[in-house]
Amino acid sequence: MSLKAQLAAAAGLLLATPEHNNSIPGAFKNAIDWMTRPSDDIARHFAGKPVAVIGASPGGFGTILAQDAWLPVLRTLGTRPWFGGRPMVSRAHTLVDAGGALADKATR
Ligand SMILES: Cc1cc2nc3c(=O)[nH]c(=O)nc-3n(C[C@H](O)[C@H](O)[C@H](O)COP(=O)(O)O)c2cc1C
Numbered sequence: 001m002s003l004k005a006q007l008a009a010a011a012g013l014l015l016a017t018p019e020h021n022n023s024i025p026g027a028f029k030n031a032i033d034w035m036t037r038p039s040d041d042i043a044r045h046f047a048g049k050p051v052a053v054i055g056a057s058p059g060g061f062g063t064i065l066a067q068d069a070w071l072p073v074l075r076t077l078g079t080r081p082w083f084g085g086r087p088m089v090s091r092a093h094t095l096v097d098a099g100g101a102l103a104d105k106a107t108r
Pocket residue numbers: 017018019020021022023056057058059060061062063064
């Protein structure tokens with residue numbers, strides 16, 4: 001199923017964003033952007049959709065600036081962003097075990 005079809009079928013959207021140089025990674029933004037054309041598809045795929053943004057990074061600020069950078073995009077697309085918190089994980093590489101599973105109880 002294409003990404004766009006999966007988005008249309010989904011009750012909500014969870015964006016797990018990395019952060020590149022204090023903003024949204026270009027490839028991730030590009031994937032969302034191409035799902036907004038033709039522009040009629042914005043109403044069909046994004047308008048009113050519940051969206052939450054989370055992120056984890058090896059740095060000290062846990063993708064907070066990338067998460068904030070998504071907000072004007074989510075507003076432009078008429079989504080229903082979740083503002084109940086800012087789930088960000090800093091120093092993420094210290095919180096996983098050798099297999100890559102989340103080992104830190106507090107974070108889980
Ligand atoms: C070019 C580049 C720039 C990055 N800039 C930031 C940054 O500004 N802030 C941050 O918290 N993490 C930054 N990171 C770390 C990413 O958010 C991410 O945690 C890291 O790339 C690991 O995820 P990946 O395995 O999907 O690449 C950067 C990574 C790359 C490759």
